[in-house]
Amino acid sequence: MNPSSCITLLASNEPEQFDWAVNDRLDEMVQFNLPSLAERRRMTYLYFDTYILKSAERRRPIKIGPFDFEKKCEELVQCTDGFSGREIAKLLAACQASAYASEDGTLTEEMIDKKLRDALESHRKKVEWRAEEER
Template sequence: VACLGGIYLVREMAILLREQLNKRLGRPSLVRMTNRRGGMQEFGIAILRLLRLRPPRGAEFNDVVLHPKLKQQVMRLADATSSAKRRRMPLQHAMFYGPPGTGKTMVAQRFAEYSGLEYAIMSGGDVAPLEEQAVTELHKLFRWVHRSKRGVLLFIDEADAFLASRKNSGMSESLRNALTTMLYHTGTPSSQFMLVIATNRPHDLDSAILDRLDESVEFGLPDIDARKGMVQLYYDKYIAKPLKLPAVSSGSPMLRKPDQPNGLRRRLPGSPKPLQIPREEEVDEAAMAIVASRINGFSGREISKLFTSLQT
């Protein structure tokens, strides 16, 4: 009996210990992705940077293709955030708005790393299904955020699904309470916490949320120069490097045979038959420019998917 009692006691103590560790170290259920790391992981990354096997700090935006004005605005805000963090000044909250697939989430991740912050990504659409538990989960989220030693950039994607105006008669009581909880936690500026929300319907947001935002950054569809950069980037990433093809050159022949003048058109989505390219043929800048001109209206995500589909 004593032996069985001891086994039962040890099991219950192990369960209790696990629950306490999860409360202190576990990631909240609302957080879909984070770069929070332990001390050993940070040490390993520092060694990789020392050996030049990982890009150094400050190089986070080197491979990001944005419109020059947009990149200038993002970098200005990132430098201001980094400076405020070093001086332990309150961090500014921001809104990224624009069509889907224009790079808002990716820029938020690079923004946090450039500024020396951790990031945590959640979706506004995950709050409503929690119903009455939403308030509890939000409190857990902010307790987890404030335990960070480096500070956290909390990125809320699809923010309009959670932070819509309270004047909307269709808003449930539980979602209204969750919005009030978010307002409570973001009412006081903090040197440890930065809120970035993303939406394609900024006018649907609650006025109190808009009042807490210091910066608004518009992410539009890429122009011709940005599309050229993305075509080059994704061709190298998904086609040239995996297949060990030659790099794009400025003087090599066009990527089509004389008897196939419309070869590039057949590589786009919806084409009846993909063009088979011999390994010895090279892609030049003129061919890239033609592709960029023909995908006008594509988002960055759609351009990425286009080149991913060419692998099959």
Template sequence: MHKVFDWAHTSSRGVLLFVDEADAFLRKRSTEVISEDMRATLNAFLYRTGEQSQKFMLVLASNQPEQFDWAVNDRLDEMVEFDPPGLEERERMVRQYFEKYVLEPATQGKGRLKVGQFDYGAKCSEIAAIAEGLSGREIAKMGVAWQARAYASEDGVLTERMVEEVVSDAIAQHARKVQWQEDQERMAQRHSVMDPAFRSSKDTPVLPPLTGSSSPSRSGKP
């Protein structure tokens, strides 16, 4: 950690440090047992970001910003929420990944993949309409799954039914993930009511829980 910040300070033009899944090592110190290495990393991060700097800007991305340690939240100047893709974005992505994983291999003779007789343009629009809440990653995985279904079939043909089955599975899996998160949040709420230690102002999350979105937080004063 110290080496990263030492390197950032060597730039004469400034550096933007982007940390994806930042909650993996910047979690609250008081709400779970963390290893000594993890605690040392967090402490090093807090030490190196305690004052404003013109040498670098820090961007943290997280699907669970409520997990950040209170001292990390205190260092963030701006919080930007990225909602799941809307209908127009979903349709563009569905078409993009259908073309990438299905149409291109089928038309370029890569492997034995073929597309059955159905209006895949209309089907992409239909999928986008019912895939509300799915992230870009989940939509991309549908494209991979369509290709896998075709290759796994006897004749290598991707049928309309296969496409629909993959979409149904993706929507069901997304619903389960949302339910798991809601259950976890309810358990944490009950725990916080029962345990006075959880009611410390230092442990109160300042970011709202998000569902299926990635929320980078930008700081000009790391």
């Protein structure tokens, strides 16, 4: 195989956990920081659009309850400081799942608030575990 025809990409929040032999074979390492406020805002709107709003194009559309969409997205942006892009995506996917699991397929503000609390607790535990490992 021609070496230039193959690319291997590894992504990790903890690259120091890679075996030294793996690191030795990497040509280049690129660090991706956690998303900034502006990046979290773009991701929140992107994933809300992807998982919630565009569901109307699917067989089972999600209805949106009576709440201020812009205000709720901004609240999510403010509350997710320190979250990775993946954590933000999982939060909005969990909101989608809650709506689909509801009797009438409606996403309510209360559902979003519950999923946000769950995500914040999960994130807090991850940070705590990471701190314990570093001791």
